Amino acid sequence: MGHLTADPEALLKRVRRIAGQVAAIERSIESRAECGAILHLVAAARGAMSGLLDEIVEAHIHEHLAKPGLSDDDRAKAAQEVIQAFRRYSK
Amino acid sequence: MGHLTADPEALLKRVRRIAGQVAAIERSIESRAECGAILHLVAAARGAMSGLLDEIVEAHIHEHLAKPGLSDDDRAKAAQEVIQAFRRYSK
């Protein structure tokens, strides 16, 4: 089990909040809300998703790359995972 | 009714796909999946959200800022909405 799921409650709460934001976007489109309002909801949900990704990448660097005692293979794998997340970020 | 909700089906499909990605993140945390897998899911969902925001901002610029015949107030309001989405983007 990884560090992310050692204490999943806080992370789950955050993910469920984002799920709520996405559901709000869906309702706003179904109810033919004003474009400016929909734009604002999407920008806010994207910001929340970026914040979640920030937190997960940082935890991943600490737990699976920098932490003493990891195997060289563990570190190489985690390096690839962080770099891929980072590349998506700059896309 | 705005341009976004003139033909909402395509947009709704895209938002529901993102809702599915967020639900998959939730399940992966609940089932104590491997951190690398969770990181990948979150990076992908954020990428999808960014793509959605791109599309909505572009449509908003065309429909509520550049389109002939809009009132000065409409344009001023849309300018503020686009700039706020843009600022969130660079945060």
Place this chain on the structure above:
Amino acid sequence: MGHLTADPEALLKRVRRIAGQVAAIERSIESRAECGAILHLVAAARGAMSGLLDEIVEAHIHEHLAKPGLSDDDRAKAAQEVIQAFRRYSK
């Protein structure tokens, strides 16, 4: 002459500061500085460049898209320019 160059001094000062940051990166590589120091300089210069782009895009939206009295062609051209800058931003 556009709005950007109506009062170019402030903008020039900002661009010259970024030029100074880029020159500092060059010197740090030539003098075989420590990688962490070079990484920090590049991240800072990129942040300054993002800030400059933010400011220029916002001014462009106000002056060439939302401002009363512009021609439809002017607005269409400016819309394209802002969207292209925005797309690069999300790359």
Place this chain on the structure above:
Amino acid sequence: MGHLTADPEALLKRVRRIAGQVAAIERSIESRAECGAILHLVAAARGAMSGLLDEIVEAHIHEHLAKPGLSDDDRAKAAQEVIQAFRRYSK
């Protein structure tokens, strides 16, 4: 001496190209170029700076975080440097 400066020529070439882009922005403002042209130059320079930062962060992760044989202190320091660059990225 770090990995970045083990073979500095390629990196220097890239930084000097960015310096040239920044100088071109300066000239375009001084010569009262059209706003759309200035916007394009700045967006392109920012894109080049982002690409440089991508490359340096990736190399830093490989060389100072994941590489076998590093000390725990080296890894902890590099973790902090990558996270700070990453945070600036999402700002």
